[in-house]
Amino acid sequence: MMLYESPHLRGYLMESMTGFGRAETAGDGFTVTVEAKSLNHRSLSVSLKLPEVISALEPEVRKTVGGMFDRGRIRLDASVELSGDSGSRVSVNMETASLYIAAAELLSKDNECVGGISAGELLNLPGVAARTEPSMLDRKELTAAFRGAISRALAELRENRRREGAALEPLFREGFSNIRELTTPVLAQQKETVAERYERLKIRISDLLDDSRLDEDRMMQELALLADRSDVTEEVQRLLCHLDYAVEIVDSDDGPVGRKLEFLIQEMHREMNTMGAKVDDPEQSLKVIEMKNILSSLKEQAANIE
Template sequence: MTGFGRAVVLAGRCSIAAEARSVNQKGLHVSVSLPDQLASMEQDIRDEIRKRYSRGRIDLRLTVEAAGSSGDALPVDFERAGKLAEAAALIAARLGLDGGISALDLMRLPGVLRASSEPEAPDAGPVLECVASCLDDLTRSRRAEGEALAALMSEHLTRIGSLASEVAAIQQEAVPEAFERMRERVGKLLGDSSRVDEQRLLQELAVMADRLDVCEELERLGCHVSSALDLASSDEPDAGRKLGFLLQELQREINTLGAKLETPAGTMIVVEMKNELSSLREQAANVE
């Protein structure tokens, strides 16, 4: 699932900031970006991420700055500034130039304003606290998307259930019609319906009835839909993987229905079922 999390923790004279992003991916891939002074904590941070998530690509970036550095006066190299000012005055005097160099001009020269020194590495405790808070925020974001995803998946699953009911209604009418068509064809082939072997005809009709009967498929399909609806909205571990297996079973039942349904209306329903199932597969890949 996609999501974003952020947290900031103050630790002594340091400000620790963490940002985490997640995007959809079938397995789990973790990427961690740390400042050099925290490189030794990378494995601990990876372990914390893996404890919480089992799917998706998680990118976490952590930065450390001196607390309040944004409001502090910029460090000035006055010795260098003085030498540059003297050199500017000497050049002006030697060449007979008017005016001198201003403070603003000096600030623009390289080396006058020094970069702030890198803050000391904070203790592990505040760093892990910041990471945990950031991941908590990421989880809330992912959960919000998960709820929306569950609602969308429920719509597709409910639609498949409704289509299954339509199949049952169609077959209830189609089977007797198929029987009658077979009886008529046999009569025409023999030329005299009185010569039809009723016992043999009944045997053939029994075979046809078994071939056209979709009650078991519809019953199993209904069970799979019900189980998938429960998984789509649950916090069960590995719900995404289990949902993937259920969708495979749904695919088998729908394929069997497609082989048994002989009417154009039935065929179109199966096509629509497969379309709904295709959407479900894409969404199930985002469920953890």
């Protein structure tokens, strides 16, 4: 059985990949502490640090984390502080200690050395001191305490990730809306007909060349081609489609959206690059640069979304 029910069974909220969760559980003679941290990562990476007494829980904990999160570098540290008679104790093997003492006295006598062996030195010798683990009853109690603390720490981590994700949602909506508004003046420049552009370009070229040297039909073809090459209508339309889909993704509750947003932002950037290469009007160029600046900020935020 998993420690915590998968959130994907109950719908999805946008989550950041950074967060922190902590939980403690106090028992009879012990306190367990669990800390869960999450950072950005392209996939799910789980690192666990569990005390020996609950090492058998590792597969269960990994399964739980995999059910709760889809992306992020997640580290979970669990520790226990024992006190009183219920904790681990150190026992001394007096028989082995006596053998060491006798050997030390013999060595000292045979070699005419002064002094014997100290208690501290004796405890560090093999077989003298041993740590006794908690009883089976203690293990069961500790395991139950760790399960509860792990569940609460992971739940707090997820809640913090969701809280940060919720704070990012309006930033995405505002950014996409601002980009959409910037397409209006860019698209307005495309209202001129090809014929009007042709006439404008023809006048400019005629000022530089002798009209007698111009082939009217050939010049019309070339200028029409130039005018068409500077038309960014198709790029703007594709960009608007990407923006519509991006807003749908932000509003979606079907699952993690980070990778989808990253892909769409990449596609938007491609369209903006093409627009920037095509436009020859300074005002249009400035609008495209503004779009790119907004998109760059959104790209950084999308990299932090699950």
